[in-house]
Amino acid sequence: MAKKATRESYGTALVTYGADKNIIVLDADLSKSTKTDMFKKAYPDRFINMGIAEGNMMSVAAGIASTGKTVFASSFAMFAAGRAFEQIRNSIAYPNLNVKIGATHAGISVGEDGATHQCLEDIALMRSLPNMIIINPADDIEAQLAVKAAIDHKGPVYMRFARLAVDDINPADYKFELGKGVTLSEGNDVTIIATGLMVAEALKAKDILSNEGISARVINIHTIKPIDEDIITKAAKETGAIVTCEEHYIMGGLGSAVCEVVCKNCPVPVKIIGTDRFGKSGKPAELFEEYGLTAENIVEQVKEIIKLK
Numbered sequence: 001m002a003k004k005a006t007r008e009s010y011g012t013a014l015v016t017y018g019a020d021k022n023i024i025v026l027d028a029d030l031s032k033s034t035k036t037d038m039f040k041k042a043y044p045d046r047f048i049n050m051g052i053a054e055g056n057m058m059s060v061a062a063g064i065a066s067t068g069k070t071v072f073a074s075s076f077a078m079f080a081a082g083r084a085f086e087q088i089r090n091s092i093a094y095p096n097l098n099v100k101i102g103a104t105h106a107g108i109s110v111g112e113d114g115a116t117h118q119c120l121e122d123i124a125l126m127r128s129l130p131n132m133i134i135i136n137p138a139d140d141i142e143a144q145l146a147v148k149a150a151i152d153h154k155g156p157v158y159m160r161f162a163r164l165a166v167d168d169i170n171p172a173d174y175k176f177e178l179g180k181g182v183t184l185s186e187g188n189d190v191t192i193i194a195t196g197l198m199v200a201e202a203l204k205a206k207d208i209l210s211n212e213g214i215s216a217r218v219i220n221i222h223t224i225k226p227i228d229e230d231i232i233t234k235a236a237k238e239t240g241a242i243v244t245c246e247e248h249y250i251m252g253g254l255g256s257a258v259c260e261v262v263c264k265n266c267p268v269p270v271k272i273i274g275t276d277r278f279g280k281s282g283k284p285a286e287l288f289e290e291y292g293l294t295a296e297n298i299v300e301q302v303k304e305i306i307k308l309k
Contacts (some may be wrong), residue, residue: 003165007104009143011035028075058087065097077106081122093129100150107247108279108287109164118279124252126158134225136160138199139168145176181228187217191235198245204295236266250274269308
């Protein structure tokens, strides 16, 4: 199968489910990059280019949603979550309106665009908002099903999509359930919990560890809010140590959410793999190496945390 970026999956899913005339799509003048241009071609009468005015786009999305429509508002994650945060907070999350934010080009995998466009704080921002659901899919299959789940959910949803093309890790008959994590492999020595593009790296790390006699459980957390407390608590009790992996700051993201669950339900050692630095310009693979977002670094951190059990 050819590699596919989850932003392309987003555009494909909008067309697939766009036959529903209740769906409206807005974009902040980046439709070719966010792939909402696919919806524009299929349903031009329900697509609006709002121009480079992300805050206004969120306010308009809120207004349309208040009439009973399901509204998708799309831009790069840096602009959607960062520039328009006030409007999302006050006009969408607070009144609990049915707006779905399609945030593409998240994380350092944006590559050469550099730090100004590499949004690494969006999950933390969205986690701080009551009523907001957060989905961070790992591949094409999961991303398309995430869009359907967002449509079915009544209320605001933040969907995080990547620019980088990736292989599928989920089977064709994969069942996506909002708020439920997925155990991709069983293990007894440690649990690796990953989200988004880091799920593939976690699986690579599991294979390396297996060759060294370490049994790692791998869990994909596609819904970061609400997070699946049951699967995390069970893993903590049964393996006694957790390593989390995310293409995000170590503050306020997946690792923070997992630590909140673990501290409340079953305290065990937790290591958060992410970054505490701004991004920089470079090829995605080089940046993943620079920031320690690789299977090899996951393996190193697993070996260290097992010593603390």
